Amino acid sequence: MLGRTPTEFEWQAIQMRTSSVDREFVYAITTTKIFCKPSCPSCKPDVEHVRIYKNSDLAMESGYYPCKRCKPGGLKLSNQDWTNQMNAYMDQYYQEHITLRVLADEFHSSPYHLQRVYKSVKGYTPTEYLQKVRIQRAVELLKHTYLSVEEIGHQVGLHNTSYFITLFKNLVGTTPKQYKKTLES
Ligand SMILES: [Zn+2]
Numbered sequence: 001m002l003g004r005t006p007t008e009f010e011w012q013a014i015q016m017r018t019s020s021v022d023r024e025f026v027y028a029i030t031t032t033k034i035f036c037k038p039s040c041p042s043c044k045p046d047v048e049h050v051r052i053y054k055n056s057d058l059a060m061e062s063g064y065y066p067c068k069r070c071k072p073g074g075l076k077l078s079n080q081d082w083t084n085q086m087n088a089y090m091d092q093y094y095q096e097h098i099t100l101r102v103l104a105d106e107f108h109s110s111p112y113h114l115q116r117v118y119k120s121v122k123g124y125t126p127t128e129y130l131q132k133v134r135i136q137r138a139v140e141l142l143k144h145t146y147l148s149v150e151e152i153g154h155q156v157g158l159h160n161t162s163y164f165i166t167l168f169k170n171l172v173g174t175t176p177k178q179y180k181k182t183l184e185s
Pocket residue numbers: 035036037040041042067068069070071108
């Protein structure tokens with residue numbers, strides 16, 4: 001079931017963190033797959049990413065996960081599911097500007113807490129995961145496109161070219177240029 005876009009009243013209640021409507025609906029966020037009570041103290045998303053559900057069960061059935069912070073319907077999200085959602089988010093949005101702070105805002109936590117939980121579950125940090133995703137994507141672009149190294153860096157969200165080259169070398173073992181050459185030979 002697809003949630004609907006919020007009415008003016010609902011959107012206002014979400015922005016004002018109105019607890020008196022907590023029993024009337026929950027709001028789901030399409031980018032992070034999390035859903036919240038209207039009164040959730042977390043940063044509020046853009047309205048175009050918000051879907052309204054009558055209750056927590058319907059949001060769950062639609063593939064959303066309860067927010068760790070406001071625990072809608074008294075539901076608790078496991079750390080495993082929570083960190084998997086972060087990876088899915090980074091898989092999709094690696095081209096955007098993503099920092100620990102951005103992740104913490106999106107996933108309704110603090111940077112410190114998020115990093116600690118993530119590392120304990122995954123064994124590596126969110127930054128390491130994001131770097132891996134970006135470099136894997138860069139490898140694909142080197143293989144299948146004629147884009148320059150600089151352009152590929154931009155495509156994968158690494159806008160500082162020398163940093164992109166350094167990171168690529170750390171993870172792949174050669175520079176992007178050398179890598180391209182080995183493909184041609
Ligand atoms: Zn919440």
